[in-house]
Amino acid sequence: MRIRLYLGLLLILIIFQGSFIRAEAKEIDYKSAEFKAVAQQFACTCGCGQDHYECDPNTCNLTTEFKKDLVEMMNKGWDKDKIRQYYVNIYGEEILTSPEKSGFSLTAWVLPFVVLGFAAAAVFIIIRKWVKKNGNNVLLTEYQSTDDEVEEEILSSMIDEERKKYL
Numbered sequence: 001m002r003i004r005l006y007l008g009l010l011l012i013l014i015i016f017q018g019s020f021i022r023a024e025a026k027e028i029d030y031k032s033a034e035f036k037a038v039a040q041q042f043a044c045t046c047g048c049g050q051d052h053y054e055c056d057p058n059t060c061n062l063t064t065e066f067k068k069d070l071v072e073m074m075n076k077g078w079d080k081d082k083i084r085q086y087y088v089n090i091y092g093e094e095i096l097t098s099p100e101k102s103g104f105s106l107t108a109w110v111l112p113f114v115v116l117g118f119a120a121a122a123v124f125i126i127i128r129k130w131v132k133k134n135g136n137n138v139l140l141t142e143y144q145s146t147d148d149e150v151e152e153e154i155l156s157s158m159i160d161e162e163r164k165k166y167l
Contacts, residue, residue: 035070038080038083038084042066042097044062
């Protein structure tokens with residue numbers, strides 16, 4: 001009976017061992033993939049035009065402090081979206097390397113493609129009109145040149161006739 005009780009307790013311990021043993025959280029550092037994913041979504045405010053992951057900490061004090069804050073937040077358990085929302089609330093959407101894909105910011109994603117489409121259509125229409133206009137001119141010059149040739153022949157024959165009369 002005792003053996004069954006001990007076996008039962010041992011079985012319960014084996015089954016629920018994950019809940020009894022506390023798993024330590026993984027420490028995030030500057031080289032981890034999680035840190036890279038979070039840091040790349042924020043633009044550096046020093047004016048270099050890079051994200052905080054790519055910005056050189058040797059020349060930029062802002063990115064050094066920013067990276068330190070990111071690592072602290074991530075080690076406290078903050079996820080990517082919570083950190084993003086925190087910095088958007090402080091700095092606004094200007095801190096993001098790419099605009100949000102919702103609301104008015106969706107215009108920033110769609111508008112360049114719409115403008116390129118309209119520009120391509122306008123160039124196509126203009127070139128088509130030029131080709132049609134130049135095509136008509138070529139035809140007219142061909143007809144004009146044949147008319148000029150006929151007139152020159154008539155004129156030269158008239159001149160020859162007049163010469164024969166007087167010479």
